[in-house]
Amino acid sequence: MYSSSGEPPTGDRTDMLAVRNGPVEIAPQLDGPLAVYGNLEIISGTGRVVSRAEAVRLCRCGHSNTKPFCDGSHSRVSFRSV
Ligand code: FES
Structure with missing residues (x-):
């Protein structure tokens, strides 16, 4: 559930990653999100952990209802x- 604050909710995966550093790959998808790979911690503007993952798709169209993640709204x- 999102509130009008713009703060994303805490996701299901906030358990600590086995490794917290290392390379990060950002692969912009044509007419879609940024596919990001690596040991990732997604942090809200207030410093709260939203998600920890090894791969995410981040919205860059601005229309996702699950920001910062892509929900397919770009289509x-x-x-x-471009
Ligand atoms: S890029 Fe997919 S919803 Fe924004």
């Missing part, structure tokens, strides 16, 4: 990345 709004 509905015909987002173009």
Whole structure:
């Protein structure tokens, strides 16, 4: 559930990663999200851990209802990345 604060909810995966550093790969998807791979901690603007994961898809169209994550809304709004 999202509130009007803009703060994303804490996700299901907030358990500590086995490794917290290392390389990060950011792969922009054509007309879609940023696919990000690595040992990732997604932190809200207030410093709260939203998710820890090894791979995420981050919204860059601005229309996701699950920001910062992509929910596929980029297709509905015909987002173009170029
Ligand atoms: S990039 Fe997929 S919902 Fe925004």
